Amino acid sequence: MKKLIINGIIVTASDTYQGDICIENGVITAIGKSLSPEGAEVIDASGRYVFPGAIDPHTHLDMPFGGTVTKDDFETGTIAAAFGGTTTIIDFCLTNKGEPLQTAINTWHAKAKEKAVIDYGFHLMIGEITDEVLQELPKVIQEGITSFKVFMAYKNVFQADDGTLYRTLLEAKKLGALVMVHAENGDVIEYLTKQALAEGNTDPIYHALTRPPEIEGEATGRACQLTGLANSQLYVVHVSCREAVQKITEARNAGFDVWGETCPQYLVLDQSYLEKPNFEGAKYVWSPPLREKHHQEALWTALKNGQLQTLGSDQCSFDFYGQKDLGKDDFTKIPNGGPTIEDRVSILFSEGVKKGRISLNQFVDITSTKIAKLFGLFPRKGTIAVGSDADLVIFDPYVERVISARTHHMAVDYSTFEGMCVTGEPVSVLSRGEFIVRDKQFVGKPGQGQYVKRAQYGSALASKENVTVL
Numbered sequence: 001m002k003k004l005i006i007n008g009i010i011v012t013a014s015d016t017y018q019g020d021i022c023i024e025n026g027v028i029t030a031i032g033k034s035l036s037p038e039g040a041e042v043i044d045a046s047g048r049y050v051f052p053g054a055i056d057p058h059t060h061l062d063m064p065f066g067g068t069v070t071k072d073d074f075e076t077g078t079i080a081a082a083f084g085g086t087t088t089i090i091d092f093c094l095t096n097k098g099e100p101l102q103t104a105i106n107t108w109h110a111k112a113k114e115k116a117v118i119d120y121g122f123h124l125m126i127g128e129i130t131d132e133v134l135q136e137l138p139k140v141i142q143e144g145i146t147s148f149k150v151f152m153a154y155k156n157v158f159q160a161d162d163g164t165l166y167r168t169l170l171e172a173k174k175l176g177a178l179v180m181v182h183a184e185n186g187d188v189i190e191y192l193t194k195q196a197l198a199e200g201n202t203d204p205i206y207h208a209l210t211r212p213p214e215i216e217g218e219a220t221g222r223a224c225q226l227t228g229l230a231n232s233q234l235y236v237v238h239v240s241c242r243e244a245v246q247k248i249t250e251a252r253n254a255g256f257d258v259w260g261e262t263c264p265q266y267l268v269l270d271q272s273y274l275e276k277p278n279f280e281g282a283k284y285v286w287s288p289p290l291r292e293k294h295h296q297e298a299l300w301t302a303l304k305n306g307q308l309q310t311l312g313s314d315q316c317s318f319d320f321y322g323q324k325d326l327g328k329d330d331f332t333k334i335p336n337g338g339p340t341i342e343d344r345v346s347i348l349f350s351e352g353v354k355k356g357r358i359s360l361n362q363f364v365d366i367t368s369t370k371i372a373k374l375f376g377l378f379p380r381k382g383t384i385a386v387g388s389d390a391d392l393v394i395f396d397p398y399v400e401r402v403i404s405a406r407t408h409h410m411a412v413d414y415s416t417f418e419g420m421c422v423t424g425e426p427v428s429v430l431s432r433g434e435f436i437v438r439d440k441q442f443v444g445k446p447g448q449g450q451y452v453k454r455a456q457y458g459s460a461l462a463s464k465e466n467v468t469v470l
């Protein structure tokens with residue numbers, strides 16, 4: 001049935017205005033003032049913002065990692081994402097050396113198909129470049145997987161060597177894919193962690209102390225230089241520190257095609273959380289780790305100035321009891337990651353827009369539009385325009401609430417942001433014109449989310465967008 005959202009304040013990455021949005025067959029068919037309500041279900045959004053559905057470019061759902069499997073799967077994870085205002089995710093498909101890429105892709109489709117309540121795509125991990133991998137990559141692109149992920153850390157697990165990264169950059173350039181890196185120096189981390197354990201230092205805080213910011217800065221700089229050499233394109237995931245921002249900024253100023261993402265946990269939490277008593281610090285173990293507080297300022301400034309362009313959640317949830325406690329006597333055995341998919345958008349709105357650190361339009365760009373452009377989803381997704389999917393969030397910008405595991409929708413037994421007071425909340429969320437959250441109630445169905453084939457890198461990027469705004 002036709003729907004008409006009336007009187008909302010429509011916000012895109014470039015404009016803010018009051019208007020009505022008409023939706024038919026899952027897409028936006030008209031935007032204007034006083035559109036005719038004839039034959040339409042009318043939804044009054046007076047006093048509320050209407051945003052394009054947020055896109056999360058960095059999730060790990062139903063992922064085996066650290067000797068266990070993430071607690072949230074494609075059902076609980078995407079329901080939580082929807083409550084948080086996210087209508088599309090791009091999840092990381094892990095590959096195994098020596099196994100066809102297609103096997104891994106099929107596995108990831110099987111995880112998502114019957115479960116996802118919002119639309120989804122995949123990035124593909126590249127762990128090695130072999131003749132077989134080279135042969136398969138063009139088909140991967142045809143299937144709409146147009147971003148490749150290389151880990152520079154997690155030695156003996158996911159880590160690829162520099163030769164693999166360089167060859168992935170070259171192939172990506174040829175095929176029209178964006179290369180994503182987890183940028184930390186895995187070899188040095190291995191040395192520092194062994195040293196810490198040998199000295200009897202087993203507590204969660206040593207996770208952070210054995211992965212100092214220099215290690216992230218070095219790997220980020222190396223990946224940027226290799227990108228310049230290959231004349232390719234790079235997206236640095238989960239940037240946590242000043243050193244990495246500096247390397248990305250230098251690369252962009254040198255004209256390299258380099259982009260950076262940060263995550264909500266790095267914007268609002270700091271290293272001291274790892275020192276919480278009773279092993280609670282384990283809840284805050286990410287790689288890269290939470291940093292000293294002064295790094296937060298560098299990240300906010302970089303988002304404001306465009307040196308970092310996106311916010312991903314890096315959702316990778318493990319229960320405190322039964323999963324995080326695998327590392328009770330050895331911090332290297334704590335599964336890395338935390339639950340963040342539901343709170344990403346609200347935290348950026350509350351801490352960013354409400355506190356005057358970024359503008360409302362930047363908020364939309366950082367959580368949706370720029371992600372859609374970088375990952376081949378724009379203009380189908382990432383904006384409010386005639387012809388775009390009706391992925392929409394009706395957002396109350398005034399409500400104040402406290403984030404808690406008692407009220408969140410993730411399957412995990414704690415909240416990363418427990419007790420944090422935020423202003424603003426999605427009230428209703430539509431995916432391709434259908435409500436999935438209506439007046440804060442879930443009304444969607446597992447399996448209604450669709451796989452989205454993404455266009456090649458660059459299809460929606462104007463060249464001037466790669467200029468750093470100082």
Ligand SMILES: NC(=O)NCCC(=O)O
Nearest residue numbers: 182286287314316336337
């Ligand atoms: N970030 C993290 O600690 N866990 C998820 C896996 C990754 O992104 O490195």
Ligand SMILES: [Zn+2]
Nearest residue numbers: 182238287288
């Ligand atoms: Zn990572």
Ligand SMILES: [Zn+2]
Nearest residue numbers: 058060314316
């Ligand atoms: Zn991640």
